[in-house]
Amino acid sequence: MAGVTPPLPSFVCERFMLKIEHLTKIYDNGVKALDDVSFEVPDGQFVAIIGLSGSGKSTLLRCINRLIEPTDGRILWNDIDITSANDEELRLIRRRIGMIFQQFNLVKRSKVITNVLAGRLGYTNQFMSFINHFSKEDYEDALAKLERVGIADKADNRADELSGGQQQRVGIARALMQDPELMLADEPVASLDPATSHSVMKYLELLNKEDGISILCSLHFLSLARTYSDRVIALKDGRIEFDGPAQDIDEVRFKEIYGEDAVRVEIE
Amino acid sequence: MWGSRSPETARRNLLIVIGIAIAIVIYSFGIDQTDIDLRETQDETRQTSVTRALRELLSPDIFDQDSESQFAAVSMQLRCEDDGAASEITAPSGSEPTVVVVTGCVSSGDVITVEGFNFRPNTPAVLRWIPPNGESRPLTPVGTTDIVFDVDSDGHFATQVTVPRIRGEDEAHQIQAEARWGVGLPFASDTTHLVIEKMIETVLTALMATTLAIPIAFAISFLAARNLMKQVSVPAGNVFVGVILLPVGWILGTMLYGAVGQFGVELGSGELFNGATAEAAAPAVLLLLASVAGGVKRRQNVAGTGISVRLRVFGLNVLMVAVGIFVFGVLGGLALTASEVLDSGFLATFGNALGTIGDIIELTIVGVGGLVGAVMLSSFSANLVQHTLKDLRGIESHVAGFVLGGVMGAVILGLVALFGTQGALLGLFAPVVTAILGAQAAAALYTYVFNVDKRAFNVTKTQATGRLIASIVGAVIMFVIAAEMLDLSRALVQGRLPAEDTFRFFGVAFPVRSFIGKAMLMGAILSGIMGALSGVHESIPVGMTIYNGSRTILNAMRSIEPLIMGIVFVIWVGVGPFAGVLALGLHSIAALGKLYSEQIENIDNGPLEAIQSTGATRLQTIIYGVVPQIIPPYIAFTLYRWDINVRMSTIIGFVGGGGIGFILQQQINLLQYRDAGVAMLAIAIVVSVLDYMSATIRERII
Structure with a gap:
């Protein structure tokens, strides 16, 4: 099933929701993390980004919502230029782009429900945030999202009381609160055991299939990319080394991406 | 082995020898200068008196019979x-x-x-x-x-x-x-009674000083946290407009919000009904408007990015904040009323405290209004002009940069020079700020002339060195020019304030100081050069400027001992615990501000990133990402600071700051060592008990 273009709703067909043009990022210390990266993502696609540590996966994802400022190039999202947006415009763009992280990035001392509600901040008046106020609809929505990822009973627990897999599901619920069109997932399962990894990836797959959310997900394991993604982009030293369906990656390509000494490790 | 000794090792050995020689010189000089003389301790009369004093200190006059x-x-x-x-x-x-x-x-x-x-x-x-x-x-x-x-x-x-x-x-x-x-x-004994009474005063002095410091240090700590401020950079044009409008916003804020706030205080305290004046009409009308506006805003739920929408939203926000300030004022006024009702018996203490809070609100409400006004106007207009400035291209951008930058420089140096008219030594600030601007302008010129890439990774070592030299030269030249123009020797040598001239305009005499005018001129030129070179689009690391500024102020404040602050406050508010509260409070602001901001720098950055990526504003990111992480260490450091303040407040009395130090000093001066023994015993007990308590609580929290 990998590599087969999933059936998409007709109205999004052949529209590129994300266009990346000649994206380059050079850090202040001179490290070139991204080197002239260009690709396009049609609406509703599940894209896996693979590559060695330091190949630029995280930088690429963070440039898209400008947690990291790109040095050069353009990022167009639904024909809006993200790279030239001012603070206010960027905020409006960011709130439709969800993001989940390798370290989950929950506020550990806050309650689970508060962490989920934080996904709604982009839609909340900041003076209301001063008194920690969210609307009743937001509360109900947050509980529904927790229900969806299967941990509604943990809503009042502190975030650090949850296991890793549960924390990542809170992270997904938080991103869902944004009502996202695009989900960036930065190594979402790298800190989890194989079984939990699959359960988290299944939730991402569900969002992709049921809600039509496009997903850009960086992964360590090719096997995961093969199982869940429509398309694989492989980065090496900040350049695109491969772009295509996962089953096209044979032994030769694998060595090109991961280096001569690499041995395949599977995660089942 | 010996044959393989490299020149490296030889150089290190030589350095060690030189180091030892320098240490010997320093220590000899130190022993000489500090009059260390052990024979002094052997002197018989001195031994007799120290024995007597110690014996009496160790026989404290605790009990009587x-x-x-x-x-x-x-x-x-x-x-x-x-x-x-x-x-x-x-x-x-x-x-x-x-x-x-x-x-x-x-x-x-x-x-x-x-x-x-x-x-x-x-x-x-x-x-x-x-x-x-x-x-x-x-x-x-x-x-x-x-x-x-x-x-x-x-x-x-x-x-x-x-x-x-x-x-x-x-x-x-x-x-x-x-x-x-x-x-x-x-x-x-009577001494014991007195000591207990003063000890309570001491502990409460420390408590009040710490409490006073907490909110201010809390606010400052965000500005002095590198990880939060590093990412704050704003296009030059916005910075220019924002800074220019700060003083304007302050003046408008004190007028508008000050009036509304005072109206609230008068209403709450009932003063208004004693002699209703026409002055009250304006704020009253404004409030009526504001409440209507609030209703409108709720119903319309305005959104959008057009200029007219922004203006409308700003106007509504101004009115909403006016309501907030008014409510704040009414609360202050009600506190004053309550203090008059509760003026006797058991509740008098509470009445008194409420009265003080009401007084504080009444005194500060104009300033608070000014501050809110300054921040609101400056951030709004910076935001508003962004749309206009965004479309400026090429030479237009640089002309706008020259004009706006020039005005900004004039405003900044005008404020600094105004500050300099308050004390002779403060006059030094104007040349220093001019020198800093000179350094920046020279670096900008160098970058422009030699076409240095603005991105850090593309700057060669030679260029970086050249830029550094240029900025040092610029700083020195501007300092010399400013010192000459502003007559620095007057401030430093003669210790006089700048002279006041009179400027006639249509027969009306205005007091002016050419000092301020000259400073503004220099600021305008330097800042204008920078603005012209940068244009209005270049992003300026405002955050790091604020960070460096607040760190410098905190460090400077921390280097002034509370005892010295105590001397100043005793002159200001008289002998007593209040002077001690102010002195310790001011020092605590600096100390806590630094401790707090270091805690912010230590937080886990991940949640911040996550909350930022949801489209939260900076304020929301702080409330949801930073605050939950820093509360436990903040409590721990606050307790620790209280502990230190108790210790310090025992001696702040030596300079008249009230508390136990005050009577301890008297007892020592009157050679009543048995009484002094009681005070010292009390200090030892209270300090060690509080030390233990705060350590236990801190352990539980972290």
Whole structure:
């Protein structure tokens, strides 16, 4: 099933929701993390980004919502230029782009429900945030999202009381609160055991299939990319080394991406 | 081995030798300068006095006891003719306490034996010489230093004393013996009562000082946290407009919000009804408008990015904030009313506290209004002009940069120079700020002339060095020029304030200071150059500027000892605990501000990133991402600071800051070491108990 273009709703067909043009990022210390990266993502696609540590996966994802400022190039999202947006415009763009992280990035001392509600901040008046106020609809929505990822009973627990897999599901619920069109997932399962990894990836797959959310997900394991993604982009030293369906990656390509000494490790 | 010694090793060894030589010189000089002299400690009179002082300190006057006494006296004639042989002493026959001297005829300087009979056995006693005029003085038994001696188990004593030098030798003098013993249970002495009372005052001084410091240090800590401020950079045009409008916003804020706030205070305190004035009408109308506007805003739920929408939203926000300030003012006024109602009995303390809070609100509301106004106007207009400035291209952008940058420089240096008119030494700030601007302008010029890439990774080492040299040269040149133009020697050598001139405009005389004008001119030129070179689009690291500024202020404040601040505040608000609260509070702001901001720098950055990526504003990111992480360490450091403040408040009294230090100093000056012992014991107990308590609580929190 990998590599087969999933059936998409007709109205999004052949529209590129994300266009990346000649994206380059050079850090202040001179490290070139991204080197002239260009690709396009049609609406509703599940894209896996693979590559060695330091190949630029995280930088690429963070440039898209400008947690990291790109040095050069353009990022167009639904024909809006993200790279030239001012603070206010960027905020409006960011709130439709969800993001989940390798370290989950929950506020550990806050309650689970508060962490989920934080996904709604982009839609909340900041003076209301001063008194920690969210609307009743937001509360109900947050509980529904927790229900969806299967941990509604943990809503009042502190975030650090949850296991890793549960924390990542809170992270997904938080991103869902944004009502996202695009989900960036930065190594979402790298800190989890194989079984939990699959359960988290299944939730991402569900969002992709049921809600039509496009997903850009960086992964360590090719096997995961093969199982869940429509398309694989492989980065090496900040350049695109491969772009295509996962089953096209044979032994030769694998060595090109991961280096001569690499041995395949599977995660089942 | 030895053959392989490299020049590297040789150089290191040489450095070590030089280091040791330097250390020897420094320590010799140190011993010489600090008058270290161990013979001083061997001196006998000094040893005697230190022994006495220590002994008294270690016998604190904690308890007191009711006592009973026995008195007995014997008369004697001085310089009498009968200088016969000493008569034998015979025990008196009665059972009354009696004092007998060996001879009834003595002169000054004689050593005489005094014996007592029938006193209470085993009781401490003293002898006094009472001349005819009644000015008794204690007699120290020969061979001792203690005036007290003991009556033996038979009720008898025999002591030798020296006849003191006295006037009126022809008349009869008396030697009186007193035996004194305690009855009943011991009770806390007057000193103990006083010390306890002052100790409570001390602990409360520390508490109030810490409380005063918490909110201010909390606010500053965000500005002094590198990880939060590093990412804040704003296009140059926005910075120019924002800074230019800060003072304007302040003035408008004090006018608008100050009036509304004072109206609130007057309404709450009932002052308004005593003599309703026409002045109250304007704020009242404004409030009416504001509440209507609030309703409109709720219904319309305005959104969008057009200029007219922004203006409308800003207008609504201005009115909403006015309502907030008004409510704040009313609360302050109500506190004042409450303090008048609760002016007696058990609730008087609360009434008093409420009254103080009301006073604080009444006093600060205009300033708060100004601050809010400044921040609102500056951030709004910076935001608003962004749309206009965004479309400026090429030369237009640089012209706009020149104009706006120039005005900004003038405003900044105008404010700095205004500050400089408050004290001679403060006049130094204007040249310093000019020099900083000069350095920036020179670096910008260098970058422009040699076409240096603005991105850090593309700058070669030579270019970086060149830029550094350019900025140093620029700083020095501008400092010299500014020092000359602003007549720095006047401020530094003569210690005078800049002169005030009078400027006539249509026959009306305005007071002006050419000092401020010159400073503004320099600021305008330098800042104009930078603005012209950068244009209005270049992003300026405002965050790091604020970070460096607030860190510098915190460090400067921390380097002033609370005792010195105490001296200033005693002059300002008089001797007493309030001066201590202010001195310790100010120092605590600096100390806590630094501790707090270091905690922010230590937080986990991940949640911040996550919350930012949801489209949250900076404020929301802080509330949801930073605050939950810093609360436990903040509580711990606040307790720690309170602990330190208790320790410091015990000595802030030495300069008049109230509390236990005040009486401790008096006791020491009056050589009442037994009383001082009580105070020191109390300090030791309170400090160690609080130390233990705060350590325990801190352990639980973290």
